[in-house]
Amino acid sequence: MECSHPFSCQCQPIANVNVLGAQLTRIELFFHRAISVLSISQVSVWVKSLNTQHRWVKLDFNACHKNDSNNFTLFIQPDVHCLTTKLLHFDVERFTQVRSELQLKIEFDQSLHISVSQCHILPILCLDTQGFTHFTYQDLTCSFYQPKASFQLHPLIICLHGAGEGGNNQSNILADKMAVTFANQLHQDMLDYPYILAPQCPSFWVDKFPLNGLYYYGERDYTADLLALIQDTLMKYQDIDPKRIYIVGGSMGGYQGLRLFSDTPDLFSAALIACPAKLPAAEKLHHLKDKKIWLVHSELDEVVPIENTLHLLEKVHDEQSTMPMFTLYKKVIVEGKTIDPHCVFLLLYDNQLTSGRNSIFEWLAEQSL
Template sequence: MKKMIVLLFLAALFVSLNGVFATSPPTNGEYGVVIEGYDWGPAVSKVILSLEEPVTSANWNDYQVMVRRSSDCSAIPDGQVLGSRRIVNGYVSDAEGSRLEEGNHITLVLAVAPNQPIGSPIQYSQTEGCSGNNWINYEMTIRDEAKGMLWNEEVNRVMPIIDQFDLSGRFSHENGVTMSYASYSPESDNEEHPLIIWLHGGGEGGVDPSIPLVANRAANYASDEIQAIFEGAHVLVPQSPTRWMDSGGATTSGETDDIYYKAVKALIDNYMSRHRDVDRDRIYLGGASNGAYLVLKLIIEYPDFFAAAFPSALAYQGAYFSDSQAERIKNIPIWFIHAKEDGTTVPDQTVVPVYNKLMKAGAPNVHFSFYDHVVDITGFFGGDDYRYPDHWSWIYSHANEARRDVDGSLVKLHGRPATIMEWLAGQSK
């Protein structure tokens, strides 16, 4: 009975919202959207309305925003297809959403939250042939109830930080592997700059390198805040066509070679050959889950190449990490991040034995932030009382919030407490 009531409610909502979407638009029905990255992923945070005449004020209480999410590929749960967006502010702006005293656009600021999937322009799916995170159709209909105006044609998309990346990268290796990649270069100043490499998790593979940047906020390594710590850094984000742990149709956790590590190393070398300002002594390698597996694999294979590593939610099985490998990489600075209740990459099978073997080998500069749970670090959604999936420990890396070692002490650089990015920037071969 309860299920029938829910189905009837959804049917009524569908009919109601279809009426909104079917309304004929006026001549000025064009809009743009702003998509921003958050700890939990991306959300449409603003909608920018085009006007025929300039205005000097915006009464945002007069507007209503409705959304339809659809995809020919990803499976979208019924309750996440249609819905309304709550408006929290509005102002006169330009076409990119920047505030103006007078302009031909109105920007509406929309509420976003980790438990509001109706705000997301991507969808995680396990549909065959469309697994992982993918962009979806995100159709909006905006009404000015006071003036009877309507906008329903998207003509512009602004993605802060991501728009600073070159998304056109393609690299083919002699072993037959071809990868897409995103890259960011700091302004040229005749100085050398470090290179930060990020290896995505299992849900961000494919051929669209914007997905590794937006699905879990990896683009933040090009943010003003993190770039200031490094005084400008290159950022390179390769994308696996399948998954980094692919050993040729099967999945490896360290027991056999994957098919990608040589190609990724060759891609890094290729990037450095084309960017002569990269500091060869400051190559930093990070990754999450599937990508953290490849971080460990790469530093094992090329221990003299990387200046430091920062893997989170490590997927490399500790049983396949030998004492001799620990000796091989013990002098590489490493900062592990993991959550104790991670059920995907179980710490007692992955990061804990790897860390213990490094400590046994006498590693002098290895740290381990081991969280009870992955929680809301902003405080906006409940702080410690709001819990993300415990596999999402990369949140602390992207937001530069990791500060403590496994014993609870603050990690220090030159005698002073340091965040993970401050520590990373201080490492050099």
């Protein structure tokens, strides 16, 4: 028999990072007294954030699972395109991702005799980023993943974010799957349990770039600091394999990745580069000849036209050199919807590119100095 007096509970919002970024996926409810049954019709949860213009929007649930008599999970109707549940908000004026300031409120059917005032809503827990630690290096905000200890050497993957993920708020590991994809068990197994280093610069990797009639400015050139950060990481973690240091970069991060590779071509074994926003200096491009690089671009990209990638291919390939891997897309489709073709990097992070029977991550796993 249910208690007729109100009692308290805890509400734990859970988020995951999907192909389009971090969003709420479920709600964990912990009751201080046993409940025999709970259905989605008996619980209402609203959210508000910058993405909803601070208006309360009711969440749709598609299932309720009873873990035990005190613990239930409400699953939010999945939709990767839904802005309402996202943890980040894109500030168009500043051209950067900021926290969406997501808030929740919850109500229960009167038959449950649960006091809403005593339902404590905990901070949002993003499961996919839990394995990362965070530290600062100069003015870089770094997220770092260390694999389980073993007696073997492991690769190091450097993840370089795009123009919209600058700051000091870890938006570079929340805006898309670039870093977290390498921490999931499938890709850890595939890539021999790599370390992951995801530095976040305060604004932009380049000093200046035009977009939509405006100019945006970065603080400085971070190449030297990034190289020092990598060297310090190698010294600190002796089980990193110096023959398997990989770069992954999209858009402006694609430029910074190429810049690192061309400045120190003997340090890195391979790079995955999507729609590079800029190219290194012409006199350094020859350093990329015969290097293991997989490029991806959309021919319809209007933010970073394909000419950058085509020019790079022309400069690094001749009769005496090996042609870099290159995947050309037209449309970019995510979960059945066509999105901005500049976002072709999302397909890279989702391991959707293939060559023969190998996916792009399987190809990466084979590369070594």
